[in-house]
Amino acid sequence: MFYREAGDFKTSYVDDSQTFPISFDRYRYYFVLFVAFALLPFMVDDYWASQILGPFLVFSIAAIGLNILTGYCGQVSLGTGAFMAVGAYSCYKLMTGVDIWYPAVCDGSRILFFWCSGRAEYQIWFQLPEINILLSILLSGFITALVGVFFGLPSLRIKGFYLAVATLAAQFFLIWLFNSASWFYNFSATGQITAPDTFVAGVQVTGAETQPWALYMVCLVFAFGCAWMARNLTRGSIGRRWMAIRDMDIAAEIIGVNPLKAKLTAFAVSSFFIGIAGALFFAVVSGTAEAGDVFGIQTSFEILFMIIIGGLGSIFGSFAGAAFIVILPVALRVIGTEMFGWPSEIVEHFQFVIVGALIIMFLIVEPHGLARLWQLAKEKLRLWPFPY
Amino acid sequence: MKDTYEPYVTEDGRQIGGVLMEMKNITLRFGGVVAIKDISFDIREGEIRAIIGPNGAGKSSMLNVISGFYHPQEGEVWFKGEKRKPMKPYQVAQQGVARTFQNIALFEGMSVLDNVMTGRLTHMKSNLLQQVMWWGGAEKEETANRERVEKIIDFLEIQHIRKTPVGRLPYGLKKRVELARALAAEPMLLLLDEPMAGMNVEEKEDMSRFILDVNDEFGTTIALIEHDMGVVMDLSDRVVVMDYGKKIGDGTPDEVRSNQDVIDAYLGVSHD
Ligand SMILES: Nc1ncnc2c1ncn2[C@@H]1O[C@H](COP(=O)(O)OP(=O)(O)O)[C@@H](O)[C@H]1O
Ligand SMILES: [Mg+2]
Numbered sequence: 001m002f003y004r005e006a007g008d009f010k011t012s013y014v015d016d017s018q019t020f021p022i023s024f025d026r027y028r029y030y031f032v033l034f035v036a037f038a039l040l041p042f043m044v045d046d047y048w049a050s051q052i053l054g055p056f057l058v059f060s061i062a063a064i065g066l067n068i069l070t071g072y073c074g075q076v077s078l079g080t081g082a083f084m085a086v087g088a089y090s091c092y093k094l095m096t097g098v099d100i101w102y103p104a105v106c107d108g109s110r111i112l113f114f115w116c117s118g119r120a121e122y123q124i125w126f127q128l129p130e131i132n133i134l135l136s137i138l139l140s141g142f143i144t145a146l147v148g149v150f151f152g153l154p155s156l157r158i159k160g161f162y163l164a165v166a167t168l169a170a171q172f173f174l175i176w177l178f179n180s181a182s183w184f185y186n187f188s189a190t191g192q193i194t195a196p197d198t199f200v201a202g203v204q205v206t207g208a209e210t211q212p213w214a215l216y217m218v219c220l221v222f223a224f225g226c227a228w229m230a231r232n233l234t235r236g237s238i239g240r241r242w243m244a245i246r247d248m249d250i251a252a253e254i255i256g257v258n259p260l261k262a263k264l265t266a267f268a269v270s271s272f273f274i275g276i277a278g279a280l281f282f283a284v285v286s287g288t289a290e291a292g293d294v295f296g297i298q299t300s301f302e303i304l305f306m307i308i309i310g311g312l313g314s315i316f317g318s319f320a321g322a323a324f325i326v327i328l329p330v331a332l333r334v335i336g337t338e339m340f341g342w343p344s345e346i347v348e349h350f351q352f353v354i355v356g357a358l359i360i361m362f363l364i365v366e367p368h369g370l371a372r373l374w375q376l377a378k379e380k381l382r383l384w385p386f387p388y
Numbered sequence: 389m390k391d392t393y394e395p396y397v398t399e400d401g402r403q404i405g406g407v408l409m410e411m412k413n414i415t416l417r418f419g420g421v422v423a424i425k426d427i428s429f430d431i432r433e434g435e436i437r438a439i440i441g442p443n444g445a446g447k448s449s450m451l452n453v454i455s456g457f458y459h460p461q462e463g464e465v466w467f468k469g470e471k472r473k474p475m476k477p478y479q480v481a482q483q484g485v486a487r488t489f490q491n492i493a494l495f496e497g498m499s500v501l502d503n504v505m506t507g508r509l510t511h512m513k514s515n516l517l518q519q520v521m522w523w524g525g526a527e528k529e530e531t532a533n534r535e536r537v538e539k540i541i542d543f544l545e546i547q548h549i550r551k552t553p554v555g556r557l558p559y560g561l562k563k564r565v566e567l568a569r570a571l572a573a574e575p576m577l578l579l580l581d582e583p584m585a586g587m588n589v590e591e592k593e594d595m596s597r598f599i600l601d602v603n604d605e606f607g608t609t610i611a612l613i614e615h616d617m618g619v620v621m622d623l624s625d626r627v628v629v630m631d632y633g634k635k636i637g638d639g640t641p642d643e644v645r646s647n648q649d650v651i652d653a654y655l656g657v658s659h660d
Pocket of ligand 1: 418421422423441442443444445446447448449450
């Protein structure tokens with residue numbers, strides 16, 4: 001079969017604006033979906049689900065989120081890790097029943113709020129029932145969206161490098177908050193949060209005994225849903241508002257785009273996806289988390305690298321970048337350490353060198369990343385075997 | 389020049405209506421620089437109104453006042469018979485005023501089609517939820533607006549570059565795409581800042597034809613800034629002449645041409 005658009009005429013604008021205008025692409029897409037939904041669940045083992053496919057899907061969601069903000073709307077953020085933490089901690093609190101404490105007076109004069117733990121004087125004033133895990137993950141997305149909008153407010157005044165620094169402040173503040181306010185980790189002695197066992201229609205989806213296929217399926221369903229929503233948003237009028245702001249904010253205003261609304265919706269939608277990714281990563285994939293550990297600044301950078309390598313302003317690129325960053329260390333370990341027997345530190349350093357070199361290359365040569373290379377390959381293929 | 393505000397019909401049969409926009413005693417200062425000094429003029433429905441004058445006269449500043457980028461220290465802007473409150477540019481756009489820039493301001497990362505589609509944004513009302521689901525009107529709205537955009541693309545004869553990224557286009561075509569984006573908004577008032585600057589004779593002729601056709605077919609009111617006197621005289625119904633921030637002439641092309649102040653300004657008579 002040839003990869004062609006000839007003979008593949010579009011007879012309506014609906015056809016022309018569909019996601020995969022070339023039918024061959026469409027079939028490949030259905031094939032990938034078929035493998036992902038119908039074959040892989042029967043094949044994944046524990047290692048593949050929790051070390052490779054789970055993280056890949058979760059980071060794809062986070063990368064889609066950051067790509068909406070940075071790739072589509074042009075607002076740089078270094079707070080991705082912290083926004084994932086917001087999702088994770090929201091999900092934890094929702095799963096365990098949110099507790100609101102009555103601020104009791106102690107020491108005669110000072111009012112103690114929930115974050116001064118260890119005192120006996122305050123008492124639970126109100127407690128929500130535990131919320132279904134899938135709903136908790138969704139709600140975590142909404143909570144993160146609100147937090148994201150709040151930290152997105154500076155974007156109305158500052159741009160580029162200065163905005164990046166402002167989001168960096170959000171990153172450190174939020175992680176500090178989750179580490180120091182014991183209410184967030186239910187006053188546990190270790191400061192860690194651990195997901196309790198939860199079930200969906202009788203199948204365990206969080207907790208130690210979760211089956212690999214269940215873990216994989218939950219991540220897959222969320223990743224598919226998020227990608228579908230992101231695609232819908234970016235092909236319509238809201239996507240064009242974001243891109244207009246990204247390309248030239250003055251011209252965007254002149255065609256009637258309210259910059260405040262456009263930027264804040266980008267922060268909200270982006271944080272929604274990132275929050276879902278954080279909740280999934282904590283509750284489903286890893287089962288436990290500690291804010292500074294897994295959601296630190298290095299995670300923010302990792303996700304930024306994913307969208308730079310995968311492609312700014314591309315949903316497909318978000319998946320490609322996430323796959324690359326998740327699989328690279330595994331592949332290097334298998335090839336370097338296990339096949340050639342190199343010491344593991346050297347292999348690890350290799351990873352930094354490769355990622356660093358690729359970032360520089362993509363930033364300078366091809367800002368649209370792997371997604372663009374893929375497209376170029378397809379364009380060549382479209383003309384093959386007669387390039388003229 | 390017609391002094392009354394009565395509607396009239398031009399020699400070539402176009403209908404000119406009442407006053408659409410009126411600038412009253414506008415003064416705009418940047419620190420010590422007075423860019424516009426106490427200027428008043430009006431733009432009538434259906435006409436092509438030119439603003440001419442030497443470089444630095446304050447013409448672009450005047451368009452920026454109209455489109456809400458600059459806020460004059462003194463004076464009033466009246467639109468459709470109402471005094472306008474201070475407005476942000478996007479609010480002005482939502483009222484039905486579209487424009488192009490002296491230096492092209494296109495979205496370089498998008499295709500021609502997407503650029504022109506952005507012109508429709510003031511008409512696209514579906515909300516976030518509908519867009520997320522691509523349902524409940526979002527898709528229908530996209531298709532309906534796409535149809536209108538395709539008409540404008542046909543009208544301006546840029547079908548062949550529909551899917552080309554704007555960054556790759558030559559200058560003349562970029563100017564045309566920018567006009568297409570402004571037209572896509574179906575504005576009541578269209579502001580063009582030097583639409584033919586930097587074009588060769590042939591491109592200028594094309595652009596002049598498009599401007600006349602837009603005015604003729606859509607009945608769009610147009611205010612344009614232009615340096616080429618020949619073009620201005622051919623296109624416009626009335627001309628405002630500015631020099632050093634002041635208005636030195638206002639009237640039909642013939643009246644302006646015989647105005648002594650205007651002749652002096654263009655012949656470079658010294659200002660003392
Ligand atoms: N944003 C601004 N800040 C300071 N001065 C400005 C600004 N915009 C325009 N001016 C000044 O106003 C005067 C008129 O400029 P402009 O409106 O661009 O003239 P024209 O378009 O007629 O060539 C110039 O002296 C220019 O330096
Ligand atoms: Mg100018």
